[in-house]
Amino acid sequence: MPDMKGAPMTSDSIPTDPRLLIVSGLSGAGKSTALEVLEDLGWETIDNVPIRLLEGLLATGPADGVPLAIGIDSRTRGYDPAAILTVIDQSGSDIEILFLDAAPDVIQRRYNETRRPHPLGRDRQIADAIRAEREMVEPLQRRATMTLDTSDYGVNELQQVMRNQFGDAAGEAMxxxxxxxxxxxxxxxxxxxxxxxxxxxxxxxxxxxxxxxxxxxxxxxxxxxxxxxxxxxxxxxxxxxxxxxxxxxxxxxxxxxxxxxxxxxxxxxxxxxxxxxxxxxxxxxxxxxxxxxxxxxxxxxxxxxxxxxxxxx
Structure with a gap:
């Protein structure tokens, strides 16, 4: 299994229960897969919640001690990294940010293989859309407490990395x-x-x-x-x-x-x-x-x- 890149995810970086995790990153880097694994491990997961609802969701936090993961990326309605960080800072909650990254050529290949349109690629080439998105998400990437570069990962390997990192903490057995x-x-x-x-x-x-x-x-x-x-x-x-x-x-x-x-x-x-x-x-x-x-x-x-x-x- 490839080694994790970027700021490594370690057990020390995971907050104690109840946990609240923002899962973000570049489109095509594996956010949906990461959220699916967390859901299988017993987390409550919400993907692409509108930013106008984020403040109330963070204020409510995890229910009954069940960890909560919220997926946010450039497809999210009202996406604004600066506004998102302001909401996080004002929430008063212990919030971790997991950022999924991948090399531009890898993301382009993944989109070519799936034939799915890039969220920023309606009026531009895929390479230009990837560059524009990277500039857009850069504030969130800087603030990430955990960064995972998925360039060398297939879906199964990414699933395994997520299970290894969060499985013990979730305490869920097969x-x-x-x-x-x-x-x-x-x-x-x-x-x-x-x-x-x-x-x-x-x-x-x-x-x-x-x-x-x-x-x-x-x-x-x-x-x-x-x-x-x-x-x-x-x-x-x-x-x-x-x-x-x-x-x-x-x-x-x-x-x-x-x-x-x-x-x-x-x-x-x-x-x-x-x-x-x-x-x-x-x-x-x-x-x-x-x-x-x-x-x-x-x-x-x-x-x-x-x-x-x-x-x-």
Whole structure:
């Protein structure tokens, strides 16, 4: 990962909670990406608030101790760096300014790649618009308490730099959801890891177990006694525990682990509950959700004669 340029962002430069941060910089330097990361980390974020509303917003400050980041750049209605600095100085709040910068040729390349118009480029060449904006924002850049040159960063690298700088202070961990579902009612749309548990013996074919669910002890015993369950679940557990730190290192805010069976009431439910226990023992705090638990079991009469009991559900 490239080193940060400009006045480096260090943990000493971040004020204590509650925090109030102005995020500004050159158009195309990554302000929107920076704000998105802060939002994922639990900050309240507001982008391009009109300057006439800035004074009241700064006076109100963060609510309930939740840090607040306000995005301001040349697109902001009423943009006037001198007026902005006056409002900041008169607010009496402990306000930090993060300024995102980038080399002119890099910004020009980014605009050429995205084919988006520069906010100052309606009646001038892109290079002239970039120079004009740099002159315009110079007072804010001089007052910045943190400067980040993104010239050598792709989007992923900029996201990682922001997470590294503000993630610990925000105290937000990756939210893990473990869900069960039934393939008969469709795949979960947001699952990151999906495990198909239909290889296990199906309690649906036992008239006593059919009306029960994977939350009931008898169903759990039936599934756990399947010779295929323990070795496969151990491998699934090892895979998930190995992958979690890597997902977290990529800055994932949410991760969904899904277990599926035919109807989503027996094998998937039991497996999801067991995985929730494993994750809690490993120090995580997962949410366990059962998508199809309350739905009636699929009608077995619709199955063809080629489906064998014990392997068809």
């Amino acid at each position: 939210a893990i959801t473990v869900t069960s579902f039934g393939f008969a009612r469709g795949m979960p749309p947001l699952a990151d890891l999906v495990f198909d548990m239909r290889f296990l013996d199906n309690p649906h074919w036992d008239p006593v177990l059919r009306p029960q669910t994977g939350l009931d002890g008898a169903v759990g015993e039936h599934i756990a006694q399947d010779p295929a369950f323990s070795p496969s679940f151990e491998r699934i557990t090892a895979t998930i525990l190995e992958l979690l730190p890597h997902y977290a290192a990529q800055g994932r805010a949410y991760l969904t682990i899904a277990f599926g069976c035919t109807g989503g009431r027996h094998r998937s439910v039991y497996s999801a509950e067991r995985m929730g226990e494993v994750l809690r023992e490993a120090g995580h705090d997962p949410i366990v959700h059962h998508r199809n638990l309350t739905l009636a079991a699929p009608d077995a009469s619709n199955r063809t004669a080629t489906i064998q009991p014990g392997r068809g559900g």
